[in-house]
Amino acid sequence: MTIFTPAATPFRRLGPESPATPVVLSVPHAGRDYSDALLNASRLPRPKLEALEDRLVDRLVWRAVAAGAPAFIADVPRAEIDLNRDEREVDPAMVVPRPRPSPLADTARTRGGLGLVPARLAGAGAIWRQRLGADELARRIERVHRPYHAALEAALEAARARFGIAVLLDCHSMPPRRAEGGEPPVVLGDRYGTSIAPALADAAEAAVRQAGYRVGRNSPYAGGHITAVHGRPAEGLHALQIEIDRSLYLGPDLKEPGPGFDRVAALIADVAAALAARALAPPDAIAAE
Template sequence: MADSPSAPAFRRLGPDRAGSPVLLSVPHAGRDYSDSLIKAARVPLARLEMLEDRLVDRLVWRAVEAGSVAVVAEAPRAEIDLNRDERELDPGMVVPRPHASTILESPRTRGGLGLVPARMSGAGPIWRDRIPAADIARRIARIHRPYHAALSEELVALRERFGIAILLDCHSMPPRTDGSQAQIVLGDRHGSSIAADLVAAAEGAVREAGFSVARNAPYAGGHITAQHGRPQAGIHALQLEIDRSLYLGPDLRAPGPGFDRVSALIAAIVEALAAQARAPASVAAE
């Protein structure tokens, strides 16, 4: 992100008045690396970029063109992870060390991928020094909270207009060549963040497009899905994970031959969710 304190934390894409009850979130594709962030890292920029969900922000254009709104992070995941609780932080990387009562320990923080990523597989510690607590607080106040506030505001507006709102939180995942992972993984927090008929509609769209799909394995949905998915209040949330080899080239950095097909897939999932939400017998609409 830019060093200016006024730099935006996210972009809003799409019409002023949404044409679909489905809101897209892209929290991990930000590429606005500040000079200070790059200098603070003990690994090169190319390594920091490996934390990104590379170019997922460019995959949502078809869904946006069809009338959906998208909220897209500008800040890189290396600076702050918008799919983590703001308390989900490795206390050992902060100075002064935070009190234990302010920390939410999780497998992600223990693995080095908390609110601010601390370690990367094959590279070790990311940062040269511990990060001042005041800087962590600034990132939370200027990036994390505004992003989640924007999602909440958009979802409430969609529910008021359509009677229902659906958040599709878009991510990408490292490919596995051993065939142990489906090409597309849908996470519904094990049935708690979205109505079952909506997930079934999304799965149907994925299969119809010719991709393999799994639910909650190995990704069941993170903080965004848990925070914003409130089916009992008419607001649903589903995490979408896409195998990067489907849309990126062999280097997993530049667009590959499947880029447009995956963009069309996202648009098809959005349309399937919206159509199911409009269905008279939809559980989601009850």
């Protein structure tokens, strides 16, 4: 299976080139640039593949970008490659020639069909008509996965060089949750306190509550590969994942913007502002936590 991404670049950078705030935004799962080759390789129709998306989250970050935070937006769809997975999280059964097990990571995500290249969808079965060529997998890693993470790292390093600290806000959405069960519609993931200083995570949580939303921490989403790799508090680099219930900002079909769309855009901007304010607030030595 050979698939070539038609876009000149697999992701976009929005916002200023020079750091105006210590906060950097990441939107890895909202890509909608489905090539004909990708769609032809799938045994599932495009609407099924779109179920993998964090629908329209790329359009929710505009207020934060307008306030000075750079944002990195994936255009390549998650069906082609998942930027929130380790590049070793590959199901060896879907690649030909079959890679040796040693360089691969056997995780619950790969076993569930949601590794670096998604293999299966719940309720729909296998995604692809045939196995993925090892050369094509290598191309996606080299052209999409590694450049995206390198761009995030460079932006965070630039912010840290200017402010002495940098914070990545990794933006995602999740399927609608059962409000009657008391499940919060916003979940912050700090990898159980390892990817960001507690004071910063607390500031983000307070901003969500101030905006009028209930918020949880780490359950059911504690943060993925992006927060794990880029969140290194001991080095002054912090990362926090935010998951937002899609029913808060999409219409009943969960496809198009709903009446709460701009309110959620304001929420993301509020969280980014709270993180920046807490990061820069003297005399706290957050970078040393």
